[in-house]
Amino acid sequence: MSEKSDFRWGPATGVGSMPGGDAREAARTVTGSFEGPEQGMPFLAELPARGPGADMIGRTAGLLVDLYARVEPSGWRIGDRPGRDTKRARSWLGEDLDALEEFTQGYEGPLKVQAVGPWTLAAALELRNGEAALSDLGACRDLAGSLAEGLREHIADVRRRVPGAQLVLQLDEPSLIAVLRGQVKTASEYRTHRSVDRQLVESALRDVFSVIEDGPRLVHSCAPDVPFALLRRAGADAVSFDFSLLTERDDDVIGESVEAGLRLVAGVVPGVDGPLSDPAGSVMGVRTLWRRLGLNPGSLADSVVLTPSCGLAGASPAYARAALAHCVRAARSLADNPE
Template sequence: MRIPPAGPPVGAADNGGVSDAAWNPGIATAIGSMPGTDPLEAARVVLGELPDLMPFPELPARGVGADILGRTAGLLVDLAVEVVPSGYRVAGRPGRDHRRALDLLRWDLDAVEQAVAEAGAPRAVKVQAAGPWTLAAGIELERGHRVLTDPGALRDFAESLGEGLRAHAAQVAARTGAPVVVQLDEPSLPAVLAGNLPTPSGYGQVPAVPGPEAQRLLGDVVDGLAAATGRPVIVHCCAPRPPVRLLRGAGAGTISLDATRLGSVTGAFADELGEAWEEGTRLLLGLVPAVDPEHRPDPRELARPGLELAARLGFAPKALLERAAVSPSCGLAGASPEWARRAPAAARQVNEVFAEAAER
């Protein structure tokens, strides 16, 4: 893994790295997004239910500036975006859309700080943002083309993202007194690699980005964040076949994936996952429904894809406790408030099934 230490890591005073502070056996966490529009209520829920690795809550139901792209764009340094009919576009100067994203983030920081003051600090906090390729795929240049089609703009956005996220992680560490882990969300990366993104006209497709180029840019961001926080970076990609080898090559210490969508794990993909897991890359397995299930889920059924994955890759169930964590399959923004509270408990129950299997 490419994780060079550099300088004093943010929030490192008392808690050590993520391996010691957050990845105790049986850990559960969440991807990040929550239902509703009340940041204090969301902060209280995630802190109370997920104290080992508390996800910094995101509330996309608040609209512009609270979704994954607008929220991440608000972290950028010396770059601004605005809302146009087609989505987010680079702006010449910060306007009301940019200021709204900053205001929402400040309210979230205040809410998390208050929740911590009430209940005590979590063992670790996880902050989330769009990764460089998802950000560059989702924001337009002034001419309407995607940022990723302009090498200079792409580089500027990646550097600005890294700088902004490092500052955000430092703020969260100062407000909570807890170590901070960064998660980069890359849902668009498979489309970037496959050349499946449409051009502005809708009649063509943006050329595929070569794997080595995608890995290099992502790796630069990951390296900077890992050095600043002193902890491995999580990269989340919920595609049925996430680019595991590329993510691992970019330095991801943990790969977050939707384990319910993997299907039959065979061939090259099985080799990628097995090699990554064997050589120390952790897996964050999305096993709990992200939206309200029709019936109360059976923990053994929820655990089954994880147990089958470990068996397929040649690992004993004990590896699921030592080198994996459990989360909902995706963000909880589409869930009811009740299920958003119950999903973490379901994740802990899945870990109990893993523990039982490990003892056999």
């Protein structure tokens, strides 16, 4: 069997973002909640509350090689040279890595790192004329290439810091469906950019995924209508999504994807403060889906990883800790009682 097929995901993980601005506290929470394959998969926490450069787009823009971005009133815009926004993004990422390294001394097991995928990045980053990079397919190719090179360096850095880790690369693509359907608005907001050919979308994702040939690849989206089949063809080994957004029209493609080996990373716990149901109640929908698809109940725990429905940046620190712990308990319930 290949190294990837032997990989132990762990039963639960988080999406990526955490509340507050204390990197050490976030790393302590994440590593304490998921201590390895039996409990779950820790991850490099993101703390967008710190401001521009710690947000999803700015953090990934700081990873780019030979492309730089700065904050404008309209958002992040590609520039000629690294400025204070790039430096701030890289500094915060360094703090997060230092904290992760501190709390993973001697750790061996799965570890997830996240970055914005090439198409959501192209929809969010502006060119010098103020239009999204998505408006220029040549710019999209350059952006994907720069992202791939930056991720290659980032992954090598994480491996040096946590040598016992088995890395998973997560690409966040919440805008992917809008890109495919031509729903991304132009700068004027009166028109939308043209839809991008599905083969081009797959190709760019495949190129970025190539930076981690020996580890699993994961795509996350909190948006409706996640394109499971496209992502699997592009090289994703798992897809992370908000389980509450699934409809029965997704059944066929999900069933085919699971049977083809795709792992489902199901967001079943609310990402903002509120009452938590009992663990068995949190996974009732997952069991119902499995029965509806006619899949073997015994494969359920091996095919599904549980997470919050999206990032936890909007939650309180206490709730974030409780939500991650709840994912672990719900996964245990799923494994113990698959039917």
